[in-house]
Amino acid sequence: MKIYLELFLAFLKMGFFAIGGGYAMLPLIREEVIGHGWMNNAELINFLAVSESTPGSMSVNMASYVGMKTMGFPGQIAAILGVMLPSFTTMLLIAIYYDRFIKNKTIAYILEGLKPVVVGMIASAVISVGSDVFFPEGNELVFKDRTLIVSILIFTLCLILNHFRKGPITIIVIAGICGILAGIILPA
């Protein structure tokens, strides 16, 4: 029983501090997950690679994976409940009191004031994701020395699809297929 509580509490902590998302939380995740002996360093790096390339946020992925690996389905449920609880409660409260919340002048100001920061944040994500896509390092150089040209071609195709208002799912699927084709066509 104690291990379930440990899983729940550790992921509750991660869920609570998962503000801004992604790699900002990596130090905390490392401390909890490696500290408890649920993963070792190499496993964590492999996990990050897989988590990055599968759907879902890192914290929920981490909870599902670690919970499942340590204690099977009950462990998974304990970890997921922990990681979800802070955001679920916060967003539920905001949703319930939204009309009062949004009419509050101070909050309206804060929300308006957050918008430019959010644009800045996401624009910075364009830069960091862009450099990962066009100038990857090490084992992310999937297409060897042709990585740049293949990335530019697929990127341009996606831009065109997007311009013609194709849905995100279509764009992701076509890009995935193009990636596999490029890998098969290019001699190793």
Place this chain on the structure above:
Amino acid sequence: MFKKCQKLFFSFFKIGAFTFGSGYAMITLLKKEIVEVRHWMSERNIADIIAIAESTPGSISVSSATFIGYRVAGYAGAVCATLGIIAPSVIIMTIVSFFMASFANNVYVDYAFAGIRCAVLVLIINATMILFKEMGKYYLNYIIMTVSFLLLVFFKINVIYILVGDIILSLIASFFVMEDRP
């Protein structure tokens, strides 16, 4: 009610299944599904939700699911939408936990995801445009946008400090300008 919850679950399941990389790429899909297909909210609401989700605990995708779920169908809606958005990642991570080693080294998986990363970049660019359109066009906003962008890209400042600093700035502004909101 049951029908609405069902729709919420499947809409967010779809969004959850295609949320690759950061939650930012998800914004494009969220807008399409929630605003254009289901007409549950307006584009302006989406920008508000992203700003709220960004500054509260939890990922943008899960937070916006809880919020939209409640606004559409109450408590049951919040639960259904939240379960919907996490279900794909829980299912996939359960499978991955059994096959971690072979999955991480499969070359075709690598090829596919190298392609998908290009698509994710396009979706994030698209989301930037959506949120930029919803931002108030004042000099101060352009300055805050540029400064936070530069701080993040060149000085690698933790996002939390930028958010907190911006909230303090907004609070000060709200004291000085008591009439109509910006």
